[in-house]
Amino acid sequence: MVAKAHVGFLSGLLASRFRLSVGTPRSLRPEAPPRKLLIxxxxxxxxxxxxxLxxxxxxxxxxxxxxxxxLERDRLAGAALDVFETEPLPEDSPFWELDDVIVTPHAAATTRDYYRRIADIVRENRRRAVAGDPLVNRVV
Structure with a gap:
């Protein structure tokens, strides 16, 4: 949970904002402690x-x-959502039915350098596997 001081700060900041883009640092990997319900x-x-949003x-x-x-109360103009608590997003999720929501398949990380970064990780994991070391970016 986010401390009340943070919510107050964010609330004041957002009162005049047209868009809110939510991203988290690269250090928030699946093995890192979760930060739940920041927004x-x-x-x-x-x-x-x-x-x-x-x-x-x-x-x-x-x-x-x-x-x-x-969104259902028309309190926001809309949302573009690339990540969800449960992935893939279940077929019966109400987000699929909302006209003011764009759902993407967790693809926002794809950048110009995406494939080079993947190749670097694969090379490093191969080296680690041969050496018997733990792999990086391991998803369990």
Whole structure:
């Protein structure tokens, strides 16, 4: 949970914002301690009615139930969502049915250097596997 001081700061900041883009540092890997619900109902309620939320962070950083409630009440103009608590997003998720929501398949990390970075990780993991060392970016 986010401390109330942080929510207050974010709420004041968001009152005049048209868009909120949510990202998290690269250090927030699956093996790192989770940061749950950084963007919750208090922060979403502080956003103006014509605001959009763009979530390219990690699943669980945005409170999906609170976001869904705000969208269904037309309290936000819309959202673009690349990550979810459960991936892939279940077929029966209400986010699929909302006209003001764009759902993407957790592809926001793809950049110009994406394939070079993957090749670097594969080379490093091969070296580590041969040496008997733990792998990097291991998803369990």
């Amino acid at each position: 919750g109902d208090g922060v979403l309620a502080a956003m103006p009615d014509d605001a959009y 763009l979530n390219v962070s990690r699943g669980g950083v945005v409170d999906e139930a609170a976001l869904l409630a705000e």
